[in-house]
Amino acid sequence: MAKFVLDDIDYPFDTDHLSNREVILLEKVTGASIGYLVDSFNSHGGTGRNAFFWLARRRLGEHVEYDELDYNYAALQFIPDAPGEPDSEEPAEERPDPTEAHQDGVNPVTEGK
Numbered sequence: 001m002a003k004f005v006l007d008d009i010d011y012p013f014d015t016d017h018l019s020n021r022e023v024i025l026l027e028k029v030t031g032a033s034i035g036y037l038v039d040s041f042n043s044h045g046g047t048g049r050n051a052f053f054w055l056a057r058r059r060l061g062e063h064v065e066y067d068e069l070d071y072n073y074a075a076l077q078f079i080p081d082a083p084g085e086p087d088s089e090e091p092a093e094e095r096p097d098p099t100e101a102h103q104d105g106v107n108p109v110t111e112g113k
């Protein structure tokens with residue numbers, strides 16, 4: 001599974017699932033469209049990386065206010081899921097192709113590539 005890493009703490013992030021509620025929440029707290037956030041994330045832009053890092057933390061039960069999220073941006077890493085990773089939940093041949101279209105039309109890692 002893909003993850004953010006900050007200060008030696010891993011924040012897993014399932015890039016293959018983004019619910020409609022998460023999309024609406026991201027658009028509400030950032031004031032940006034999901035398309036903009038995905039493009040920003042893919043181009044290593046601050047708004048996109050911050051939004052999806054905030055979501056990763058929220059998915060873990062950490063309910064920090066978006067506007068209060070404060071960290072060393074240069075220290076934040078994003079490590080994508082690599083096919084065939086040994087700790088991957090599914091064997092590589094059973095995992096969906098991340099470049100294929102998703103039903104919700106958004107994959108924050110592969111969209112726009």
